[in-house]
Amino acid sequence: MALPVDTLTTAPARNPGAPDLGARAPAAFAPAVPPEAPLAMPVQDLRRWDPARARAVPSRRAPVAARLFVFGGALALTVYGAVQMYEVVSVAGSTTWLQWLLLVLFTLNFSWIALAFASGLLGFVSLLRRRGQAHPSGPLTRRTAVVMPVYNEATARTFAAVEAIRASIEATGEGARFDYWILSDSTQSDAWVAEERAFLALRARLGDGARLYYRHRPKNHHRKAGNIADFVTRWGGHYDHMLVLDADSLMSGDCVVRLAAAMEADPDAGIIQSLPLIINRNTLFARLQQFAARIYGPVIATGLALWSGRDGNYWGHNAIIRTRAFAEQCGLPDLKGKPPFGGHVLSHDFVEAALIRRGGWSVYMLPDLAGSYEESPPSLIDVAIRDRRWAQGNLQHSRIIGAAGLTLATRQHFATGIAGYVASPLWAAQLVVGIALALQTAYIRPEYFSTEFRLYPVWPRFDPVRALQLFGITMGILLAPKLFGLILALLDGPVRRASGGALRLVASALIETLASALLAPIAMLIQSGSVLQILLGRDTGWNPQRRDDGSIPMRDIVRRHRWHTILGLVAGIAAFAIATSLFLWMSPTILGLVLAIPISWASGQLAIGLALKRLGLLMTPEEREPPAVALDAKAIEACNAADGFDDADALCALHADPALQTGHVAMLPASAPRPRGAIDPDHAMAQAKVVEAETIGEAADWLKPKERMALLHDRALLDRLTQLRG
Template sequence: MTPAPTIVPAVPPEAPLAMPVQDLSRWSEADGHRPAAHPTPTLARLFVFGGAGLLTAYGAVQMYEVVSVAGSTTALQWLLLLLFTLNFSWIALAFTSALLGFAALLRRRGPDPAPGPLTTRTAVVMPVYNEATARTFAAVEAIRESIEVTGQGAQFDYWVLSDSTQADAWIAEERAFLALRHKLGDGARLYYRHRPKNHHRKAGNIADFVSRWGGHYDRMLVLDADSLMSGDCVVRLAAAMQADPDAGIIQSLPLIINRNTLFARVQQFAARIYGPVIATGLSLWSGRDGNYWGHNAIIRTRAFAAHCGLPDLPGKPPFGGHVLSHDFVEAALIRRAGWSVTMLPDLPGSYEESPPSLIDIAVRDRRWAQGNLQHARLIGTAGLKLPSRQHFATGIAGYVASPLWAAQLVVGVALALQTAYIRPEYFPSEFRLYPVWPRFDPERALQLFGLTMGILLAPKLFGLVLALLDRAVRRASGGAIRLVLSALIETLLSALIAPIAMLIQSGSVVQILLGRDTGWNPQRRDDGSIPFRDIVRRHRWHTILGLVSGIAAFAIATSLFLWMSPTILGLVLAIPISWASGQLTYGLALKRLGLLMTPEEREPPAVALRAAALQAENAARGFDDADALGAIQADAALRRAHVAMLPASPPRRRGSVDAERVLAQAKLAEAETAAEAAAWLSPKERMALLHDAALVDRAARLPA
């Protein structure tokens, strides 16, 4: 009898790191890292925040002059002034930060020299959650190959950390892992771990890895399932952390690639042309007090373990429970402990993908909105650096801005209605000889509108100017004329989408304030359209509101209708805009015309081309197409490997019953065939079966 082949463990022996839960109410500097003295970007911060403050003050004064032309100001006018000032401060800060980045990029220096040898080890970790296996394992293999080309591959290990809750996705991951490790041979340095429960979601997934195997590694490079990074980029990140003993997190700037729908191509173009300006400004004023976006960044493992254990917040979601947007919090906590958080916005070779349609990004945005608003409970954490609190405030403001904008529009309409139809206030609180009419200074209002639009659009202009001045970027984007046309198309589409996004975000904020929790569904990453009936259902109220607003504004005053026309048009066209956003046809048509092109699209990075080829190979193997139970039953080697990869079952408490496992066991006992068992088992029962070696064996012995 031939003995069964030896099964290589899917993970190395554990090397635990303690990851204590952090106390958010107390902090002592003595508990942290003692860094060397580093300069603070005081002048950059003074320019950004001082400039934004001066601009906001000027805008507020001008708005006051607009609404107080009659010499008196009503309550509604004061409210309009307040809302305008809050909204204006938000765009003023974005403007001054982008202006700082623009000035710095005009003096752009050449590329840094190649890094020297790495002497410490790095884990490249990719957390996955019910993702397309063909894509994720292609990305891991392509990144690994690219790192090997640098000659420093021996310093890197590769981990796929699965939190998948669907049986088919889990077994597909195991099949892809086993196939890739067999392909790579003995020196694969490739590992796979599946968690039985996705406790605390991605943050818990990373924390589980750090607390069990983090001791093997000096650093970890955290990816998302749609991340790609060139070997040179990864090695430079590792070298940057090796050269800086005080670095805790170093964040790269991921560019969007591989997108073909209209909406995704607009995002791809905007991120490539405008993104570096915004990111450079942010990097300059943040200095060593930067932020972390949760992926495409390198982290000092022991510092992360010591200071980034996240507590559960008191109460229920959406404001209580586990920390949803964990990345901002981890950056703040590791900075609190004395480690720096920096960004390298000019480091090439970092990529990601984006949702393919307006509805898809709205689904993701709902989750981000809840996470950012939850930071209102964390902004007062003891010991945080002031810039970390600013990052929290900026994230909160990014979502609060939408209902504030909506409120400003409502108040503006109410004032116009008051002016047109409501009689004056003949008896104000103070004595006057004449009634108080709510009036405006139209000329000054037009000037203020022009200033607001200029400040709002300036970051786009900065990015366009830089792209036009860069010969390589200009040519790769189709030349100067096509680049300008692309910027105009992006600006027009963004203007039409903005009021729709405003209402979606406003609705999300209201739902969160009412206590409604969001789920955590996997992100739809592939190109493709959404059924038209779902689009109509999602946007019908936006369209109705646009029509009602347009009719009402026109009835009140033609000037009001013209003032609101961009918002009205975007809402009235919400359904066709959303439908068109997910269409490949329109995106590819613009691509054929050379519009919305980016350098990475004209000349795709080698790692992206390799990942696409590997993805096609993986898809041909059908990893994502097979039924989990059928695959386990048909392949004895896969079954043995699956059982070997199962974690040790925790001891069962007396009196406790795993209902899904008991039901799965009962259905297996009654089923006469594997097909019958598969038809009877619910998704949770399938997962319970696959977590139990005895039930896996029993299912395998059923006839097909």
């Protein structure tokens, strides 16, 4: 099954100038993957479900009290807010249709923040009372595959993470229970060959007992979900569990071992999710996210974990999964119709949690388990690009929320995800209706006597005092989870000191809150635009996420935000013309939109983020004292970058290194014979160009991206490539 266990316990020393493969003969290459151990992964039917198919589990008490507290409290707050808004708009004893529309929109939006408040309050109270929770640890008896799906990623970073995680796990003494897989879906030739070079180089350093494997799929069918499914159906039988990472994931060995031990200790667990903290971020926007995730995130995650109980959710990475349960329950069907609502399931992780829970397995989170980390996009635009894909995935869940056999809590997770994106156009609509009402009051002659018989005229009036009070309540509920996190951080001595002390911690929270207020209207319009595009049938596609700290060219920033700026100017002028009070009330929204271009530019600036860091602001404990696995990964990444794999041309690299070509050919999957007459245009063009080329430089210049990929899959064309002059 697996190769012999080696004895590595720390990250090995590196010589950045050393060749990646050394002088190893081609025959010395061990297989890149072990023999297959297939698991059947049947496609699930979302329309029908026989409860008898679910595994029998011991009776467990659902967190009824926590759910009553959260949903009952949210309902009570929503009713209170709706009544207060009704009193605001119906002060004259009658309500117009615009006022009724404002009331409906306000109630929907208020219910969303009320639910977040109630869940955050539950987490806050729990964390105030909790004094730490013990989690199981080794010795382990089951096998776990640590899998990292990659898609056109920089190998310096991803292979550094795998190497650092592996070394950290080995240091726990439980390394023999883990194998490590890089599952590539890369569609760019340079990225693919760079992955192979990095894999062969790492395995050469670690030795044949590294238990390190690499697989590249010829076609990235169903994207990440298909990537994981391919691994499970071909090699899943080797492993009791799989720990799924993302390309920016880092996990300490202790965290990984404790997750595996928790899975072994709980035979009913299907997925156990950790809470990843954001680390290694330096741009202004990324540091804001890093600070918010560290200070406010545990409050929100703890509340969610408490009311979800064993009906929890899954966010696609840094979680351990029972492999056979996943195979039995998580075969995802294609949805009828075309994208964005049809086709393959985009946000597959929510659906996998729903299906595995339907099958009788538990899904839950360990929010206080330390040692789980990730990174975040470096700028507002990068987040918007990722958020567009998430918006489509969550709205697509409207096709799945009614699937047969799902638990009520699972449907709530789907509803929450959908509401998170629908909320933006609802807030925008509420803003527009509010402006329309103010405009009507200022410039349109009211209809004092309607067609209905009334003894008194209809006065279009508001109660300004009650409106101000309701605005204060709304803002208090909206900002309360931030305040809860800040209070907990101030009460926690080590966290407070590592965040720069009480004054700097409070100042950092104020900076984050102010920045969030300026970013909120921009994000509202971006998400509203995404929802509109999805409703109009526009598919998002799937581009690799930018993970570096580089800034975005100003022309791209202007292009993406010019309409936000124009809208802010128009709204500001209109509000000021209607009433000074309306302008002042809308000023945060107007200011954020008018300054959208400089705000977006500043969000991606390293200099601003590092300046705040030097002042001790937006600091987190993990930044003050970086985790050992993060320090190791950073050092290894620097060595990997010196190797230059990510900067090399794939064809030139193969031409220059016969050992690499031998390794590449050995890792190619067996290809089915081409049916006669079925000509692949990319392959045909690649063949023609390679045959005509006299030098490797000509071939590299002539071949287009898809033709390069066709060549790299063809052993005969690769052999012809090596015969070209350098």
